[in-house]
Each structure stands twice: as C-alpha cells, then as structure tokens.
Amino acid sequence: MRLLNRHPTRPAGVLLAALPFVAVLIAYWIGSEIRLAANPQDKLLPAPATILNTAAGLFTEPNKRTGEILLWADTWASLRRLALGVGIGALISLTVGVGIGLLPYVRRGLSSFVAVLSMVPPLALLPILFIVFGLGEISKVVLIVIGITPFLIRDLSQRVLDIPHEEIVKAQTLGASTWVIALRVVLPQILPRLIAGIRLSLGAAWLFLIAAEAVAAEVGLGYRIFLVRRYLAMDIILTYVIWITLLAFLIDFALKTLSRKAFPWLGGGL
C-alpha cells in the first residue's frame, strides 16, 4: 500500500499529534538538566519545576508596591491594544474592501494605492508613529491597524470580486440598489472571510503589538518580556511566551467557533 494512502487510527493520531510537543518538552528538560548539573546557578535554561513555580507566583501574587498582579495587568493592557487595533483594522478593511470590490470608481481610485501601501514595512513606520502620536496607546494601536489593514483590504476586495456576477445581477433584477446589494448580498457573504482574514493576520498583529511594546510602554506583555530580559529572567520570559501562545490559540479557536456558529449556510466550509 502506498504511503499516501495509509491513515493512522484514532488513538495513533492523538499520539502522533502529541509527539512533537512531548519531544520539545523532553529536549528542553534534558538540556536544562545538563546545564544545571554543570552550573546550579545557570539562568539560561531553568528547570521546568522552577518555571512552574515562577508561573504560579506571576499569576497569583500581587505587586508589593501597587497591589495589582502584574501579569494580569500586562494581559489586559495588551489585549485591549490588540482588540482595538484589530477591530479598527477590520472596520476599515470591510468598508474599503467592499468599496473596491463593488464600485468600479473606488476600484480604479484605490486598488493600486492599497497594493503599494501593503508593501511598506509597518515596523519601519514605528518611529514616525511615535513622533506623531506620542509614546502612548495610540501609536501602538495605529501600528497594528497599519500592519494588518492593507492585507485585509486586498483579501476582502478579492472576495467581493469572487462573488458570482450572476448573484449581483439577480439582486438587481429584484430591484436592489447598490446600498442594498452591499448590505444584503455582499456583506453577509464576506463576513466569514473577514473572520478568516483576522485569524490569519492575528500572528502579524501580535508581532506588531509586542514590537511596539518592546520599544516604549509602561505595561504590556511585550514590555514585560523585554524588561526582564535585562535580568536574564528566563523563567518569567518563558512563562510569558507560553501565556501569549495560549492566548493567541484561544482567540483563534474562539473565532473559528464563531464563524461556524454564525454562518450555518457555509455548510462546513472554512
């Protein structure tokens, strides 16, 4: 039997899926053991038990000076920036994307501009954003918006163009205006694509968020990682990295579930 026709059984599948995770953990554990055996003061690869200990403290112990738990404060600050940036980016891209896809005048006017704009490396603009918007919240949110919006616009406008011309004509023969076609025919059909696009650009959004926080912030997950880097506090950094990964995974999962629940007409697509 050919290799490409062999399928794992269900338990074997679960085992295979867990294998890479376990392998990484074991590799880390071995490395940590070797280094700690040579030098018990080693800070580069703290023992898994040390990390767990630190993590438990980070999640529960309040800061002695301010009384708040730093990790949660960092999490809320970062999630707020992320949500604002992604939300504003989604709204802009939805409007502009439908405009480009549906209206020839907007398409002629904006599509080349958006194509060029999406080539500008957003991180290169960060200094300008700091100069223009200051070091506060706005510059970080704007960086996320600038980072993900051109991609989303191009994706969504293409999706609008992909809607069969027959459907648009049919809506016209039923007497729909441009506005009604945008609202009742186009918008509902590209909302699932918007969610898929957001899922794809969330990685980039996190990247821009952490980069902006690393450069200038007072609170935030990225800020904390780059702050404790000075003390080589690998246990804190690793806890934060795993926490961020978990958050990103949960957001992605939530969006996927939302898409399936909210758009039953897709019939299991996406």
Add this chain to the structure above:
Amino acid sequence: MSFVTVRDVFQEYDGRPIIERVNLDVAEGEFVSIVGASGCGKSTFLRLLLADETPTRGRITVDGGKPAREPGRERGVVFQKYSVFPHMTVRDNIVAAESFPKGWGWFRGAKLREARARADEVLERIGLAHVAGNYPSTLSGGMQQRLAIGQALHARPRILLLDEPFGALDPGTRLSMHDFLTQLRAETSMTVFMVTHDLGEGFKLGDRVLVFDKTRWDPDYPERYGATITYDFDARDHGIPYQHILDKIPSLAAAATPPPA
C-alpha cells in the same frame, strides 16, 4: 403588437463582432427559445435583453419604453447556476424578491411576518414548503432552480429570461422542471426568453424557436463576422403550426372549400 422590440442590434467585444444585425419583434406572452452552437452569441443576446450589457449599436425596448441601461425589476432572470443567495434560507430568498427594493433591503415586525406568509404560499405552489428553513446548499440542483424561478417570478417581472436554466440537471429532473415551467406559465402568461442547448427542450416549451448562427464566414478570419438570427420557427402545435391554419383564418377556409356544384 410588439412587446419586446429589438432593432439593428450589434454587439462586439474589443472589435470582435459577436452578434450583428439582430431584429426581432416579440408579442406579450410569447415563449421564445433561443438555440445555436456554442459561442454563437445566444447568451450575449440574453445579456443584452437583460440590460446587463448595452449593445454597441441598436436598441432594445420593452413595451415602447426607453432602452434600459442596467438590469431592473421589469426583467427577471434565472441562470444555470448562482441564481439564489446562498446565505439566505429558502424562505428568505423568496422574501428578498419583495424586500430588496426597500431602502435597507429588509423587513421588520408585521411586514416581515406578512412577507414570510406570502413567501410560504409561493413555496407551497412550487413544492418547496418542506424545506422553507433550509439553506440552498442543502437542496438538490432541481430544487435550487425551482427556487430561483419562484424567486424571479415573485418579483413580478414583465419578461423572464432563462439562461440554460436546466443545463446542469439530470434528464429526469429536467422533464419535471419542464412540467413545472409549463404550469407556471399557464398561470402567469408571461413573456419568456430561454437560451438552451437542447433543441427538443426549445421546441417543447417555446412558441417560437430562434436559431443564432453566422451567415458570413471568412475561413482565414473566423472572428471577422458575428452571428444573427438565421431561423425563426413557429413552434406552436408541436412545431406544425399550419395544420390549423384554416381554423385560424376563416376567409382562407372559405376559399379552400370547393364551391357547391
């Protein structure tokens, strides 16, 4: 009296003529089948009737009005595919035929309930009442086309345009769709244009069968000339329209009867 009038219509894309010198008069209530080889311009002609495209030259008018520049409510259409909205339930697809001309394309409250009740009557008539709450993707091809026809007719268009509406259906379903369409037509007596590949279908359903073909042919430059209407058959009475000619024209009957000796 001509209801749909086509005068000297030419259509070309990038200088390539597709159809040329098309003239046609269609009376209200006639069913016109349009047949021809692939690429002969019959679908182009239907798009021109639909006003999805405007002809390079010539004009098409309905009931003596101005030539339309975009598709509107007086023309209903059913395509081979993509004729219903996949994100709306079967019932809401029918409701859309009423709600789309409104400002937001949406009904609320009592108006929505009334529109849905009317939609349910339509679904009852076209035999889709049992799937009213389903999405079109769960329907068979024949049911989707029935829904598309019901939706188009619910908007009460003055002419109905069908672009190979049964092309993607299997032969059995196609036969039942013929009965369905014949029955609907008996109820509404609407003017219908149908493009089809199937000659038998064209003659079975149509009052007239138009054939599109090229009358001029340059072997060195096949794209030099466009197609036009080459035959205009009378397809009533099973395609033998003259067997009742004496009943229809009594004066002729008198002349044909030998005088009593």
